[in-house]
Amino acid sequence: MTNSVPEIGQYSDVIFIIGSNTAECHPLIARQVIKAKERGAKLIVADPRLTEMANKADIWLRVPAGYNISLINGLLHIIVKENLYNSDFVQNHAEGFDEVARAVEDYTPAYVEKLTGIPQQDLVEAARFFGRAKNATILYCMGVTQFSYGTGNVVSLSNLAVVTGNMGRPGTGVNPLRGQNNVQGACDMGCLSNVLPGYLAVTDEKNRARFEKEWHVRLPSKPGLRIPEIGDAILNGRVRAAYVFGENPVMSDPDSSHLRHAFEHLDLLVVQDIFLTETARLAHVVLPAACWGEKEGTFTNTERRVQRVRKAVNPPGEARDDWWIFSALAQKMDYGRMNYLHPQEIWDEVRRLVPEKFGGISYDRLEKARGISWPCPAEDHPGTPFLYEGGKFATASGKANLRPVFFDPTRLPEEKVKQFKHALAGKITELPDEEYPFTLTTGRRGYHYHTGTMTRKSWPITQVTPQQLIEINPRDARKLGIEDGDFVKLSTRRGSIAAKAWVTERVPEKTVFTSFHFWEANVNELTINSTDPVACIPEFKVAAAKVEKITPAEFQAILQEKKKKYLVDLEEEVAGQSKSGRREAHV
Amino acid sequence: MVSCSEKGRTERVLTVCPYCGTGCGLYLVVEDGRITGVEPDSLHPVNEGELCIKGYFGYQYIEDDRRLRSPLIKKDGKFTPVSWDEALNFAAARLAKIKQESGPDAFALFASARATNEENYVAQKFARAVMGTNNVDHCARL
Amino acid sequence: MFNRFVIANPDRCLGCYTCMAACVVNHQKQGFQAYPRLFVTYSPAGTMPVQCHHCEDAPCALVCPVKAIEIKDQMVKLNEGLCIGCKMCALACPFGAITIQGAPPPSVQAEPTSLLSSLLAWLAGHKTIGIKCDLCDFDEEGPQCVRVCPTKALQLVEGGDVERWSKLKRAGAVTGAVAIFKGAEG
Secondary structure: OOOOOHHHHHOOOEEEEEOOOHHHHOHHHHHHHHHHHHOOOEEEEEOOOOOHHHHHOOEEEOOOOOOHHHHHHHHHHHHHHOOOOOHHHHHHHEEOHHHHHHHOOOOOHHHHHHHHOOOHHHHHHHHHHHHHOOOEEEEEOHHHHOOOOHHHHHHHHHHHHHHOOOOOOOOOOEEEOOOOOOHHHHHHOOOEOOEEOOOEEOOOHHHHHHHHHHHOOOOOOOOOOOHHHHHHHHHOOOOOEEEEEOOOHHHHOOOHHHHHHHHOOOOEEEEEEOOOOOOHHHOOEEEEEOOOOOOOEEEEOOOOEEEEEOOOOOOOOOOEOHHHHHHHHHHHOOOOOOOOOOHHHHHHHHHHHOHHHHOOOOHHHHHHOOOEEOOOOOOOOOOOOOOOHHHOOOOOOOOEEOOOEEEOOOOOOHHHHHHOOOOEEEOOOOOOOOOOOEEEEEEOOOOOOOOOOOHHHOHHHHHHOOOOEEEEOHHHHHHHOOOOOOEEEEEEOOEEEEEEEEEOOOOOOOEEEEEOOOHHHOHHHOOOOOEOOOOOOEOOOOEEEEEEEOOHHHHHHHHHHHHHHOOHHHHHHHHHHOOOOOOOOOO | OOOOOOOOOEEEEEEEOOOOOOOOEEEEEEEOOEEEEEEEOOOOOOOOOOOOHHHHHOOHHHHOOOOOOOOEEEEOOEEEEOOHHHHHHHHHHHHHHHHHHHOHHHEEEEOOOOOOHHHHHHHHHHHHHHHOOOOEEOHHHO | OOOOEEEEOOOOOOOOOHHHHHHHHHHHHOOOOOOOOEEEEOOOOOOEEEEOOOOOOOHHHHHOOOOOEEEEOOEEEEOOOOOOOOOHHHHHOOOOOOEEEOOOOHHHHHOHHHOOOOOOOOEOOEOOEEEOOOOOOOOOOOOHHHHHOOOOOEEEEOHHHHHHHHHHHHHHHHHHHHHHHHHHHO
């Protein structure tokens, strides 16, 4: 996030939530939105589903899944036309305004209505709220990024924030709500194929030299493979060994059957985890890891706030901290610069190597503070809750770069792109057709988490929400003879799953929604591995699908198939082997 | 719901929720070496003394009987518990062999958005410094 | 005397299910059935958990054939030990706040003699009984759903509250009437 979470409740007077089911996926951020609303802030929500935030919105823009760019360009069109943009900010702190203004000329409210079905009046009103706000903030999530043109979506949002001058002040900004406890931290620490810790490009010799000195090795200069590319790389023989820790790609990656098939071809699969996950069941070697509550360290939340996590109990049996396992393995492979004794030593190495971001964030300071937001270069630096103060951006010119973005659902608007410098464009990879007439969109539910490895083993949660549901609009359900609670089969060109139907107005007509929490019906068997050319993020949010009503007996048959496919019994079997050895007392 | 019992030793350990990216502050209530509950951190600026369902009740998996307790190697298609030494030697030998035969880029590491900063730092260092490849990525990509 | 009940403000409810899980845990600890006694309910009009209103002339208590439901301590209480699982209360409840669920509660196992003969049980050792909100009256902290709600959407309404709200509404009505007459004069 460019800004911090408490600023929403305190300063924002217009909140624009797009592609984020905040109430379910980030309830404590949604709480800040409610706080702001009770203070008088206006809430605009763009989402195909009637989420709880949409339900509470002053204006709900029911944008069809995939059409964000049209909507945002439409808002920009009105803001430019009605002179609601911040001309000072645009002049002094941005580059490319004229290009963007010219690019959104075609996106009139009438055109946007034709494309998306959003009533013109709603769009105009939303643009006026946003344009006239003192402090407008944008909150977005995977409903913006998980497209083959996700980068374009994000750039459109930053255009909107910059054009209206909503950057560099409390309660403003472009704020991705990150989905995992430490997804920010894993990126910060260089767990990306193109950057070293601190987002230092691997291709830059100076950056490599910084780490080579400390690590005593020559580092590779070529960016590595990105996750969506690994399946094919295994199948064509380029990758022979994979090491997976704390991730369950067999459940969480798009078109998961393809990746699973690839994993079965590996010469070596090492999985390091806390349970025998669906991925671990395919491994040659499984290494037991300590989990949260059993180890020391730091997490970095969505606001860039680095926080201490602490050990409360001992790990079970022989389970070890992940850092210990990597260190021990490195020593077995004769690498001597990874002999750590405590996470603090590792963190101090990070601080030493990337002082410009983390230098001032010491364990000592974290002992007292409720986290410190990076960049924090020195021990006497307070940290940076919001970025770009005074409109100073992290670009060569110090100004924000605006870039035109175009969208056409059916074909890439290439001729448009050619007319502009640095323009981006997108189209939907797989549109509904006669055979697959529904748009399938995916996401999480409030009460479970990702592949269910943890929440499905926490009984109070499973007790209130035990099973997968497929959301379908009442009109579609009626046409297909489906009643609430009937079993349905949901298929795409990549596979099919079966679960109970939830007949609800939450989804628009001709759209179905479900989650990836349950192996019994994992929607990622259906999603498409079509990726963004810049970020390589897959298009989880739109695929063409069909829905059929099935009998309970047919459902049972499919369930048995899935049980075999995911080797479900293996987990109990292995757990049975090592049930000895109770947890030792806390030290 | 979360009440500190009178009998036995009770401790409250301040930490951060392991679920979404909001990063709410919470206390783990530990009684006799077991986690028995969760209390929200009222001084945390983000969650201000409140938590959601996962924060309050999502910790039970820690004590689940199915937790992995020993390294396993698949022998003749069946997972067999082995010592750390055996598991690490096995992995190290195979990794070294593959690196020698097919080069460093025949290795790929999936890092974890769920683990700590320190662990992720060490993981990518392992991929880059030990294996010699930039094939390290994680689900932030997804 | 007034009755007491828990009610949610749909403007604040996030539909996050925290209340339901807290309800399950608190009752399980007490040896009651580990099922939620309130239900987050989505509707295009708004979302909130629905639970027992502890009606003063409770239809559930009127139809219960074994007097397992009684009105006392300003609330409607269901004795899980006496319940025979006939489902009449669930049918009679105007809010759909009573469910019939099925595992034997430990308290019943401990006192089998307190049971009337259960003609409707269909599997030995596994009977269904009515489950409803008891305002966590065994817990001095009060209803746990109210305590854990992250947006404080839930509140316990007691007699004095209704009176206070009514006074506020009457004051508002006066202001409105004054405005109308002033408008008519002007």
